[in-house]
Amino acid sequence: MEKVLNYIGGELLPARGGQWLDKPEPATGKTYAQVPDSDATDIQHAVEAATRAFPAWSATPAAERSRLIRRLADAIRGRLDDFARAESIDSGKPLSVASSVDIPRSILNFEFFADAVTQFSSEAHATDGVALNYTLRSPLGVVGCISPWNLPLYLLTWKLAPALAIGNCVVAKPSEVTPMTAYLLSQVCREVGLPPGVLNVVHGLGPKVGAAMSQHPDIAAISFTGSTRVGSEIARVAAPNFKKLSLEMGGKNPNVIFEDCDFEEALATTVRSSFSNQGQICLCGPRIFVQRPLYERFRDALVARTRALKVGDPLEAGTEQGALVSQQHFDKVMGYIDLAKQEGGRILTGGRRASLSGRCREGWFVEPTLIEGLDSACRTNQEEIFGPVASIIPFDQEDEVLAWANSTKYGLAASVWTKDVTRAHRFASRLHSGIVWVNCWMLRDLRTPFGGVKDSGVGREGGWEALRFFTEPKNVCIKL
Ligand code: NAD
Numbered sequence: 144m145e146k147v148l149n150y151i152g153g154e155l156l157p158a159r160g161g162q163w164l165d166k167p168e169p170a171t172g173k174t175y176a177q178v179p180d181s182d183a184t185d186i187q188h189a190v191e192a193a194t195r196a197f198p199a200w201s202a203t204p205a206a207e208r209s210r211l212i213r214r215l216a217d218a219i220r221g222r223l224d225d226f227a228r229a230e231s232i233d234s235g236k237p238l239s240v241a242s243s244v245d246i247p248r249s250i251l252n253f254e255f256f257a258d259a260v261t262q263f264s265s266e267a268h269a270t271d272g273v274a275l276n277y278t279l280r281s282p283l284g285v286v287g288c289i290s291p292w293n294l295p296l297y298l299l300t301w302k303l304a305p306a307l308a309i310g311n312c313v314v315a316k317p318s319e320v321t322p323m324t325a326y327l328l329s330q331v332c333r334e335v336g337l338p339p340g341v342l343n344v345v346h347g348l349g350p351k352v353g354a355a356m357s358q359h360p361d362i363a364a365i366s367f368t369g370s371t372r373v374g375s376e377i378a379r380v381a382a383p384n385f386k387k388l389s390l391e392m393g394g395k396n397p398n399v400i401f402e403d404c405d406f407e408e409a410l411a412t413t414v415r416s417s418f419s420n421q422g423q424i425c426l427c428g429p430r431i432f433v434q435r436p437l438y439e440r441f442r443d444a445l446v447a448r449t450r451a452l453k454v455g456d457p458l459e460a461g462t463e464q465g466a467l468v469s470q471q472h473f474d475k476v477m478g479y480i481d482l483a484k485q486e487g488g489r490i491l492t493g494g495r496r497a498s499l500s501g502r503c504r505e506g507w508f509v510e511p512t513l514i515e516g517l518d519s520a521c522r523t524n525q526e527e528i529f530g531p532v533a534s535i536i537p538f539d540q541e542d543e544v545l546a547w548a549n550s551t552k553y554g555l556a557a558s559v560w561t562k563d564v565t566r567a568h569r570f571a572s573r574l575h576s577g578i579v580w581v582n583c584w585m586l587r588d589l590r591t592p593f594g595g596v597k598d599s600g601v602g603r604e605g606g607w608e609a610l611r612f613f614t615e616p617k618n619v620c621i622k623l
Pocket residue numbers: 289290291292293294298316317318319347348349350352353354357368369370371372373374376377391392393394424425527529555595599600
């Protein structure tokens with residue numbers, strides 16, 4: 144059975160305590176690998192390695208760091224098929240998605256920040272002819288990156304790339320649910336000659352490994368992506384050490400479709416924004432609000448498209464919906480489908496475990512599910528389900544749907560569909576959301592600030608925001 148290893152001080156190692164966690168394949172439900180069950184001693188080892196590496200790495204010219212990070216990107220590209228297959232087997236997502244989205248985007252994260260760091264500059268302020276102020280920006284030192292299971296390598300590299308490019312050393316903790324591509328990345332770091340200790344990857348459980356990172360006095364910052372519950376726990380534990388925090392958390396995003404939208408575009412994109420990666424993307428829009436004159440036509444077309452989605456073995460070409468990531472998550476999603484029924488929802492399509500044959504007989508597959516008849520305030524429409532389950536609701540007035548869109552505790556992303564450009568601007572400015580897409584979804588420019596408001600997040604990733612987060616500014620004032 145394959146064994147994932149930690150990557151500490153340039154070496155691939157088991158957990159010091161010698162313990163392992165079983166790692167099942169979501170499509171089959173069977174254990175196929177083992178992951179180190181690391182603890183605080185492994186984190187201590189990694190922090191020491193990172194601390195030793197920091198003086199030389201932070202003093203390395205940006206152009207040289209950039210060159211090494213590009214080599215990482217090139218090496219992943221050279222093994223794209225291995226990475227994509229590993230991501231698909233580990234997470235249950237279709238291989239076609241891993242090879243066209245997850246892995247290419249991970250490569251792009253490294254390339255983007257390898258370029259960005261060579262263009263990064265700091266500010267200067269000439270103060271009325273009296274003084275000159277300028278800002279120095281230094282890397283923080285050793286930083287912690289904690290990532291979730293839904294886009295495993297993609298979201299991990301979204302943190303690693305800016306942190307490393309600007310000169311920090313990193314202790315990273317991938318999700319224990321999907322460790323495999325972080326392990327492959329560790330191998331690639333050794334191949335391209337990343338200096339030992341610059342990146343350290345410690346595998347294991349959140350309450351052991353992640354908690355040890357959040358408490359560690361020598362980790363200057365934590366960049367976290369995951370659930371709001373865990374983000375809140377990290378904030379509580381990290382606060383006494385005054386760690387810098389970036390928290391990207393849950394969402395319950397609205398998808399608002401006005402009657403004057405481009406019907407075909409809105410429909411095709413709504414299928415994607417509801418069910419991509421089995422609905423396990425923080426940016427998915429599971430609350431679909433449709434203006435009344437369009438409602439029945441849109442609903443019926445959406446039901447037909449949803450029913451046509453092919454649920455199947457993630458490794459087979461043609462599969463559009465793979466497995467949910469774990470038994471625990473499968474149970475949670477099925478529990479919400481039951482709740483939706485109890486709350487009076489009508490299942491328009493889906494609503495059951497998808498039964499597959501052959502090797503996927505016992506996999507954690509759920510039929511893409513559409514629910515109608517629930518009001519905006521019920522739990523199904525307020526709580527994050529994070530699965531292939533969307534709820535469709537008619538509305539009449541702009542103000543009414545705005546209030547519903549803004550009614551959850553989350554505020555990560557929103558989509559708005561209208562050809563009325565004035566309404567698009569007006570509505571976008573009134574949404575409580577870190578990201579608003581008009582007539583599109585998940586159209587990304589890596590320079591833009593990425594993150595959420597309310598319980599969806601603290602801070603922003605992407606572009607200069609990420610490079611600023613991973614640096615400490617110092618103002619120098621010179622009297623003229
Ligand atoms: P999770 O919060 O359970 O776990 C995320 C990471 O935190 C994992 O590596 C986990 O091991 C670790 N962790 C768990 N307990 C910890 C603790 N006490 N201290 C430190 N670390 C701990 O999230 P998940 O289930 O892996 O991912 C799904 C969630 O992530 C959803 O809520 C989703 O909305 C969110 N998400 C948000 C974004 C975003 O950009 N805002 C992107 C993707 C996913």
